[in-house]
Amino acid sequence: MDIKDIIKEENLVYSKTKLMTDNVLSYCPGCGHGTAHRIVMEIIDEMGLQSNTIGIAPVGCSVLAYDFMNIDMIQAAHGRAPAVATGVKRTWPDKTVFTYQGDGDLAAIGTAETIHACNRGENITIIFINNGIYGMTGGQMAPTTLEGMKTSTSPHGRDLKKMGNPLKITELIAQLPGTYYVSRQAVHTPAAVRKAKKAIRKAFEIQQENKGLTFVEVVSNCNSGWKLPPVKSNQWMVENMFPFYQLGDIKVDGELVK
Amino acid sequence: MARVQGAIVVDRERCKGCEVCVPACPTQVIELANEVNGKGYHYAYMANPDACTGCSNCAIVCPDGVISVYRVKKTA
Ligand SMILES: Cc1ncc(C[n+]2csc(CCOP(=O)(O)OP(=O)(O)O)c2C)c(N)n1
Ligand code: SF4
Ligand code: SF4
Ligand code: SF4
Numbered sequence: 001m002d003i004k005d006i007i008k009e010e011n012l013v014y015s016k017t018k019l020m021t022d023n024v025l026s027y028c029p030g031c032g033h034g035t036a037h038r039i040v041m042e043i044i045d046e047m048g049l050q051s052n053t054i055g056i057a058p059v060g061c062s063v064l065a066y067d068f069m070n071i072d073m074i075q076a077a078h079g080r081a082p083a084v085a086t087g088v089k090r091t092w093p094d095k096t097v098f099t100y101q102g103d104g105d106l107a108a109i110g111t112a113e114t115i116h117a118c119n120r121g122e123n124i125t126i127i128f129i130n131n132g133i134y135g136m137t138g139g140q141m142a143p144t145t146l147e148g149m150k151t152s153t154s155p156h157g158r159d160l161k162k163m164g165n166p167l168k169i170t171e172l173i174a175q176l177p178g179t180y181y182v183s184r185q186a187v188h189t190p191a192a193v194r195k196a197k198k199a200i201r202k203a204f205e206i207q208q209e210n211k212g213l214t215f216v217e218v219v220s221n222c223n224s225g226w227k228l229p230p231v232k233s234n235q236w237m238v239e240n241m242f243p244f245y246q247l248g249d250i251k252v253d254g255e256l257v258k
Numbered sequence: 259m260a261r262v263q264g265a266i267v268v269d270r271e272r273c274k275g276c277e278v279c280v281p282a283c284p285t286q287v288i289e290l291a292n293e294v295n296g297k298g299y300h301y302a303y304m305a306n307p308d309a310c311t312g313c314s315n316c317a318i319v320c321p322d323g324v325i326s327v328y329r330v331k332k333t334a
Pocket of ligand 2: 135
C-alpha cells in the first residue's frame with residue numbers, strides 16, 4: 001500500500017494531545033521533561049479534566065510548563081509548589097490539582113513544603129522529575145546526585161564524606177501517614193512511558209476519591225547537565241540511576257509495598 | 259488474519275534530532291537525515307517505511323511530541 005494512502009486523517013492512531021500547546025518546548029533535545037509533560041496532559045485529556053485541573057509549575061527547567069500545558073496553571077516560587085497547591089485545593093476542592101517539580105525544587109529548597117504537604121495528606125498529586133542535578137542553572141549537585149556523580153559543583157564526583165548522601169525523598173515521604181499512593185517511574189522507553197501513564201492516572205483517580213496525597217517520581221535524564229548525548233544519557237540512567245532509584249510502586253492504598 | 263501497515267509523519271522543523279525514537283522502533287524504521295532542519299538538527303525520518311507497523315512506540319517516547327502515527331489494516 002502506498003504511504004500516501006496510509007497517511008490519511010481516518011488512519012491517524014497517535015498524535016500529540018491538544019492539551020499540549022503548539023509552543024516549541026524549551027527543553028534540550030531528548031530531555032525527559034517533554035515526555036513527562038505530554039503524558040500528564042494525555043491523562044488529563046483522557047479523564048476529560050482539561051477545564052477542571054490546576055497545575056502548579058516549579059522553578060527549574062520546567063518553570064515554563066504553563067506555556068506548554070494547555071490547562072490553568074500557576075507558577076510558584078522555588079520549592080513552594082506544594083504550599084500553593086494546598087491553597088488552591090482547599091479553595092477549590094473539586095478541582096484536580098497537581099504540582100510538577102524537579103529534584104532541586106522539591107528535594108532541596110522545597111523540602112519543608114514537600115514533607116509537610118505530604119504529612120498533612122493534602123489531596124493533591126505531586127509529579128516529581130528526578131534527574132539528580134540542577135539542570136536549569138548549569139548542572140550543579142542536587143541532594144539527589146548519586147555517589148561519585150560528576151556535576152559542575154562536584155567535578156571529581158560526589159564524595160559522600162564531604163557532600164553527604166543522595167536523598168531518597170520519595171521513600172522518605174512514603175513513610176508519612178498522609179501519603180496514599182507513592183510510585184517511581186521513568187519515561188525513556190515505550191514500556192516505561194505506558195507504565196508511568198498508568199501510575200499517574202491512578203494518582204489522579206485517587207485524588208478524585210479524596211484519599212490523600214499521591215506522589216509519582218519520574219527518574220529522568222539531564223543530557224546537558226550530565227554532558228551526554230540523549231540516547232547515551234538514557235543508558236547511563238538505566239545503569240546508574242535505576243539501581244539506586246528503583247522503579248515501581250512504593251506505597252499502595254496507604255500501605256508500604258513489601 | 260489482517261496484517262497492519264503503518265506510517266509516521268515527523269514534524270521536521272520541530273524535531274530536535276535527539277534520536278530517542280530510533281531505538282524505540284522495534285522494526286528499525288527510523289534514522290536521522292543527513293540534512294538538517296532550520297534549527298540545524300538532523301531530523302528523524304522513515305528510512306525503511308515498509309517495515310512500519312504503526313505501533314506508536316516512537317511517538318510515545320518522542321520528548322517533543324513531533325511524531326504522528328497512521329495505521330491501516332491490510333486484508334489481503
Ligand atoms: C529562591 C531561589 N533560589 C535559587 C534559584 C536558582 N535556581 C533556579 S532553578 C534551580 C534548580 C533547579 O533544579 P531542579 O529543580 O532539579 O530542576 P531541573 O532544572 O533539573 O529540571 C535553582 C537553584 C531560584 N530561582 N530561586
Ligand atoms: S538542562 Fe537538563 S533538565 Fe533542563 S532542559 Fe536541558 S536536559 Fe532537560
Ligand atoms: S524523538 Fe522526536 S525530536 Fe527526537 S529525533 Fe525522534 S522525532 Fe525528532
Ligand atoms: S510506529 Fe512503530 S514501527 Fe512505525 S516507526 Fe514508529 S516505532 Fe517504528
